[in-house]
Amino acid sequence: MNQHILRFLEGPGKGVITVPEAGQLGCSPTVLKKLFRDDTLTRVAIGTYVSTAQLHTPVRDGKQLHDYALAEHQHLLRLDALLRLHGPKVAASHQSAVLAWGLPTAKSSLERIHLVHTKRGRTARRRETHSLHTCELDDVITRHKGRLVVIPALAVIGQAMEVGLVAGVGCMDAAIVAQHTTRSELSEMVEKLRHSPGLGLARRALELTDGLAESPGETRLRLVLIELGFSFRAQHWIRIGESATYYRVDFYLYELGVVLEYDGQGKYGEDRKAADSGKPRPAGSVNQALTDEKAREDDLRLDGFGVGRVTSSTLTAEKVRKIVTTAQRQAQPSAVHRPAEPPPWARAG
Incomplete structure (x- = not known):
């Protein structure tokens, strides 16, 4: 047996x-x-x-999973068990739906499974390992990769209300980048939920979302720059001199002539820097990638920009301020208030 x-x-x-x-x-x-x-x-x-x-002890691509990937895997396996148990009566919601859509959340939020009744008039319940919510909205349940889930706009708003501001902004950014939803759809959903407790946190997260950050680290860096009061443009195109070399930088602090790049793993979509040329970068070694990044920074500095690189270990207000101050000393007047110059293939129309 x-x-x-x-x-x-x-x-x-x-x-x-x-x-x-x-x-x-x-x-x-x-x-x-x-x-x-x-x-x-x-x-x-x-x-x-x-x-x-x-x-x-799950294995992916011949390797055991650790840390966030393991927590994500365990959450989704437990979610699938509960969805299997309840059948069409429930769908994934909040962080569980966020994960089902392939969007990021905080590892600390993955202990509890979140479900929602698919029919109105039900009773919310809280169990030891999972919560069962109610929803009185129409047309918010769909199926994604075999799972019943709430639509992305509702999932990320629920995520912000449940987990907090930073995780909420990061998730909204990721959902927009992945084209799962739009700012307009998020605004409409917030309005539909206007009487929900804790919605103020989701409203603030939406205000801070720009849909441009391509990793959770970039989202957090943007929030730090806002906290510090720096004026900046995200995903700003720079043309090097009169050449045919173009770079799209993470953040351009236009009043200071400073470029900030976030150096981290886990882009939401394709590798943005590899796409700067309009073509995928051929597969290469880690050393080649580092060489390319060094050449990129050298080009920007030679064109007058101060360049700072932020990592997960330096992603605090105090450290970011120091990085910006150091980069500002390198910047030349010619790098201040430079308009965006995208390559021909990236120009609209």
Whole structure:
């Protein structure tokens, strides 16, 4: 009997099995309970289990997952178990829907699963491991990659209300970059939810969202620059002299002639710097990528710009201010108030 369960988990069950599914395999709930006691299965809720091995030691591309990727995987596996258990009665919401749409959230928010009733007039419930919300809006449930989920606009607003301002802005940025939603759709959704408790946080997150940041780090850097009071333009095109070399920089502090770049992993979409030329950059070594970045910075400095590089370890107001001050000393008057000069292929019309 155990082998039937294990084959199901590794195959069509995709790591999840419910009591009714076990029954279809000819296995009683007693078999599931024994596998649970043996730590072969982990119980997600009454009547549904996941493979302990797949939950705690998942492998992707031949490597075990760690940190955020592991937390994300575990959240989605538990979410799939609950969606399987409840069927069409519920959909993923809040952080759970955000993850299902492939958008970022804070690792600290991934312990709890969030679901929503798909029909009106239901009762909200809070369980030990998951919350079941209510929703009185029409046309906000859809299916994405096999899962019932709330639409992206509602998911990211719920995320902001649940997790906080910074994570909310980052998620809204990511959703717009991925073309899952628009600022207009987000504004309309905020208006529909105008009587919801805690909506003020989502309103503020939307005010700070520009849909240009291409990684969570860029979003956080933009918020730090706003906090420090610097005037800037995000994703600003710069042409080097009269040449045919163009660079799109993360942030241009136009009053100071300073360019700030965020150096981090995890772009929302394609690698933006590789797309500066209009073509994908051929695959190369890490050393080649570093060489390209060095050449880019040298070009910008030779054209008069002060250049500062911010990393996750320097992403604080105090450290960013110091980086900007150092870069400002390098800047020449010619780099101040430079209008955007996109390459011909990037110009509208």
